[in-house]
Amino acid sequence: MRSRDVHFVGSFPAASTADAMGAMADCAGPLLRTLPTGEVRRYEYYIRPILEDLVAQGALEVAKAGEWRTLRDLPRYRVPQGKTLSGEVMDLGYGREAAEAMPVFAAVRDARDLPELRLQVGMPTDLSLAFIALGVRGVRSQRAAFAAATGREIAAIAQSAGTEVVVQLEATAELVSMALAQPFQRSLDRRLGLGRGIAGLAAAAPEGTRFGVHLCVGSLHNKGVPLRSARPLVDLANSVARQWPAGRTLEYVHAPFAAGGRPPATGERFYAPLADLALPAGTRFHAGFVHDSPTEAQQRKTLQSIENALGRRVDGVACACGLGRRSRPVADALMARAVALAGC
DSSP: OOOOEEOOOSBOOOSSHHHHHHHHHHHHGGGOSEEEOBOTTSTTTTTHHHHHHHHHHTSOEEEEOOOSSSGGGOOEEEOOTTOOOOGGGOOOSHHHHHHHHHHHHHHHHHHTTOTTOEEEEEEEOHHHHHHHHHHHHHHHHHHHHHHHHHHHHHHHHHHHHGGGEEEEEEEHHHHHHHHHHTTSHHHHHHHHTHHHHHHHHHHTSOTTOEEEEEEOOOOBTTBOOOOSSSHHHHHHHHHHHHTOOTTSEEEEEEEEOSBBTBOOOOSHHHHGGGGGOOOOTTOEEEEEEEOSSSOHHHHHHHHHHHHHHHTSOOSEEEESSOSTTSOHHHHHHHHHHHHHHHTO
C-alpha cells in the first residue's frame, strides 16, 4: 500500500529559501505533492511583515503600538487620514515571494527528480489580514480592499506560473471564529459568509488556478486556539466545498488537530464529526496532527482514531501549522516524524 502524502504547511526556520526548500525536499521529497517556499522572510511572525510593508507603502499607519507577544498585544492599524484603501495601493508581497522562489524550486525539483512536485505559495485570507490589521470595525469597512489586493496577487502568480503553483489559502480568522462560536458555528458561518469568502477568493482567480485550503487555529509563539472537537473544522470545510467555484481546482484541505504546544486530542469522540466531512471528488484531506509532545506510538493511535472516524485513510499527514515558530532541530524532528507516520 502506498504511503500517505506528507504536507508541509508553509513556514520553515531557515536563513534562505534554498535552505528551507532543500531541507523539506530532502526529508520527504517522494511523499510531497507541493513544496512551500518556506516563507523565510515572514516565518516567525507570519502576518507581521506583510502589515509592516503596508505601513511602509503608506497604505496603513500604526494606530496603537504592540509587541506581538500575545493576541492581546498585537498592534492595531488604520487607514491614514485622507486616504482611501484599495487593492491597487497594496502590495502584499506574495507575487514577489513566488517569483523569487520559482527558480529555487525548479532547481530543487530537478536535482531530486520530482517532476510532479508543484510550488506551494501560502497566503492568509482577506478576512484574516483585515481582522488582524484593523479589527472588527475595519473588517466591515475595508475587507473588500484586502480581497482585491489578494485577488490581484493570485492572478499575477497564476499568469506567470500557471499550474506549476498551488495557492494555499490560509483561513485563521474563519476557523478561530467557528471554534469560539461552538455550538452556533453554522449560524455564524451563514451570517458572516466565512466559507463563502474563502471560496470567493478562488472564484475571483483565473480559471484553472489550483488551490489548497489550510484551516488554521493560529500559532503565535507556538500557541493556538484549541478546538473542543473536530466539528467546527468539518463544518467550515464543508461550507467551503459546497460553495467552491467551477473551473478552479481544490487540491486539498488541511485540518489542524493540535494547537501550538497543545498536542492533538486522544479520545475518539473528538474526531467523530469527521464522518460528516464532504469534500469534492479528488480533493485530498491532510490531517494536521503531527506533534512533538506525544510518542510516535501515541501518534499512530491518533492517526488510527482520525481514520476510523473519517472512514478511510487520510491522504496526507501534517503538523497543525507551519514549522517556522519552532527551532530548527524541532522542525527537523517533526518532518522526520511526519514521514514515519505517513508510511505506518
